[in-house]
Amino acid sequence: MSVLVFAESSEGKFKKSAFEVTSYGKKVSELLGTNMVVLTINSNEPSLLHKYGAQKIITVTNSNLTVFNAKIVSNIIKQVAEKESATTIIVDSGANGLYVAPLIAVELKAGYASNVTALPSSTSPFIIKRKSFSSKAFANCEISTDVKVVSLAKNSFGVFENEVVGSVEEFSATIVESGITSVSIEQTKGKVTIADADIVVSGGRGLKSGENWGMIEELASVLGAATACSKPVSDLGWRPHSEHVGQTGKPVASNLYIAIGISGAIQHLAGVNSSKVKVVINTDPEAPFFKAADYGIVGDAFEVVPKLIEKLKEFKSNNA
Amino acid sequence: MISMKILVCISHVPDTTSKINFTENNTKFDNNGVQFVINPYDEFALTRAMWFKEKQGATVTVINVGNASTEPTLRKALAIGADDAIRVNCEATDGFAVAKEIASVIKNGGYNLVLAGKESSDYNGAMVPGMVASLVDFSFINACIGLEIEGEKATASREIDGGKEVISTSLPLVIAGQKGLVEEKDLRIPNMRGIMMARQKPLNVVEPVNSENATAIASFEKLETKSSCKMIDASNVEELVHLLHTEAKVI
Numbered sequence A: 001m002s003v004l005v006f007a008e009s010s011e012g013k014f015k016k017s018a019f020e021v022t023s024y025g026k027k028v029s030e031l032l033g034t035n036m037v038v039l040t041i042n043s044n045e046p047s048l049l050h051k052y053g054a055q056k057i058i059t060v061t062n063s064n065l066t067v068f069n070a071k072i073v074s075n076i077i078k079q080v081a082e083k084e085s086a087t088t089i090i091v092d093s094g095a096n097g098l099y100v101a102p103l104i105a106v107e108l109k110a111g112y113a114s115n116v117t118a119l120p121s122s123t124s125p126f127i128i129k130r131k132s133f134s135s136k137a138f139a140n141c142e143i144s145t146d147v148k149v150v151s152l153a154k155n156s157f158g159v160f161e162n163e164v165v166g167s168v169e170e171f172s173a174t175i176v177e178s179g180i181t182s183v184s185i186e187q188t189k190g191k192v193t194i195a196d197a198d199i200v201v202s203g204g205r206g207l208k209s210g211e212n213w214g215m216i217e218e219l220a221s222v223l224g225a226a227t228a229c230s231k232p233v234s235d236l237g238w239r240p241h242s243e244h245v246g247q248t249g250k251p252v253a254s255n256l257y258i259a260i261g262i263s264g265a266i267q268h269l270a271g272v273n274s275s276k277v278k279v280v281i282n283t284d285p286e287a288p289f290f291k292a293a294d295y296g297i298v299g300d301a302f303e304v305v306p307k308l309i310e311k312l313k314e315f316k317s318n319n320a
Numbered sequence B: 001m002i003s004m005k006i007l008v009c010i011s012h013v014p015d016t017t018s019k020i021n022f023t024e025n026n027t028k029f030d031n032n033g034v035q036f037v038i039n040p041y042d043e044f045a046l047t048r049a050m051w052f053k054e055k056q057g058a059t060v061t062v063i064n065v066g067n068a069s070t071e072p073t074l075r076k077a078l079a080i081g082a083d084d085a086i087r088v089n090c091e092a093t094d095g096f097a098v099a100k101e102i103a104s105v106i107k108n109g110g111y112n113l114v115l116a117g118k119e120s121s122d123y124n125g126a127m128v129p130g131m132v133a134s135l136v137d138f139s140f141i142n143a144c145i146g147l148e149i150e151g152e153k154a155t156a157s158r159e160i161d162g163g164k165e166v167i168s169t170s171l172p173l174v175i176a177g178q179k180g181l182v183e184e185k186d187l188r189i190p191n192m193r194g195i196m197m198a199r200q201k202p203l204n205v206v207e208p209v210n211s212e213n214a215t216a217i218a219s220f221e222k223l224e225t226k227s228s229c230k231m232i233d234a235s236n237v238e239e240l241v242h243l244l245h246t247e248a249k250v251i
């Protein structure tokens, strides 16, 4: 028995979620009284994971795997799971984690719980908490199969340092035929993405026009944050669709979410209430968003935001 | 040239504005007063299927795994333009079991393109399409935001963290779609004529293969209600910066 964690890297560098799933996997393996094995593919520095509790690291190095391919990766995970007698497989909830997990579940005849937010509350029966109803509720899901697959919701557990001594072992994996070829990848470089951001600054229809986004971008840049918007804002073409967050847009699970001129409609909240701390700036004291917020300012965004930028700049220079 | 035989997976979910409550000691969703609709992600898949039917020629079958209460949702899909519907007659309580039911229908029906939403807006399992693809050994694209088909060749794009990837593949294929597969403004809604025609279209009820569930829901929890929001005066923005640093520890 063991816990197998897939720690994803991109262009050789670990994604942030790789450290979170490793930290999480370590705790799960302790609960199950077993050891953890971490699998990496084409990572430049697999041994980084020792810092997060990974004793045994298995790496696959293969130039055919520079671009993620779910079918091939699910099969490699199966090969490693069988070799290591893994009974719990853990992946992240990024685009690739969610792509590969159901395929692994079929390969290993395993029950699968996606978007898991906590450690198992019981190991026998195996019960684990996950998001449901578009983040309006949680379900405690019992997985009854021998092998279990879990995808961990981003930022729901955290990264914990737990330095261990260990080994890095190269595994020569069989590469299956996938029937899928990657033609091109477009990625916004140098800009913090909503999925990766610790802080997200989001604007709503209260900002009146796309031309008023300068202060939102400035606030985001002071905080090293990603910018986002409510649905009507992208529908009106004030901002690109890729910034639309909420139930029908991108989910946000940042540490800090700052909502400016957003009323807090149920469909908006559904997508953002996984964020840890929410700040709301709105002229209307009755705006529903205040009920879901941690900190609120009733005020005009055009006055409050420039002041906030100024104060944050002062704060940053004092704490640099 | 092979013809497209499309199966669209339709999940029957509470309307997005529904209040989420649970009964029977928090083990069942309380559907009292709740209106059920086609899962929003599936609407993109269904509209794309209609596009293929009209522009390139295809048959479109819609499928739901569920009890008789889901039939109005399947009728709505027929009213939007699907040719026929299949309901697999069992309670859908586990994604793996649902995937096995759909896989069995695909094998018997000879479908070569399966379009689904990337997740359902109620249980958010995000697993049925991938599992179906794996069970029937079709190619699979998750979080698909664009799909073109020419003969047997398919070009699809999928959302990746911070961007998109363009993929080339071929039929048979399973797609887990979302916004982008078609634009939201192009989503189809039933018109009067469609609703009338839907009454005559076949809705076939098939018995399940009854596979064992891999998961079960032990209980539900509602979100904790926030311990009231701390209000800060608009003239005291400095206080917000201070609290975010010392209390919330997020900056």
Ligand SMILES: Cc1cc2nc3c(=O)[nH]c(=O)nc-3n(C[C@H](O)[C@H](O)[C@H](O)COP(=O)(O)OP(=O)(O)OC[C@H]3O[C@@H](n4cnc5c(N)ncnc54)[C@H](O)[C@@H]3O)c2cc1C
Residues within 6 Å of the ligand: A203, A204, A205, A206, A207, A229, A230, A231, A232, A233, A244, A245, A246, A247, A248, A249, A260, A261, A262, A263, A264, A265, A266, A267, A268, A271, A281, A282, A283, A284, A287, A299, A300, A301, A302, B016, B040
């Ligand atoms: C099926 C469905 C799915 C949906 N999915 C989503 C989704 O994914 N994401 C999403 O966001 N919405 C979604 N919506 C839309 C949602 O219901 C709301 O209409 C939308 O979130 C409102 O956006 P908003 O808060 O920016 O605008 P509004 O509701 O118009 O709110 C603007 C707010 O700005 C405030 N304001 C005005 N002037 C100022 C000022 N100068 N300074 C500060 N505050 C000011 C106002 O008091 C108000 O609260 C969906 C709706 C449906 C039906």
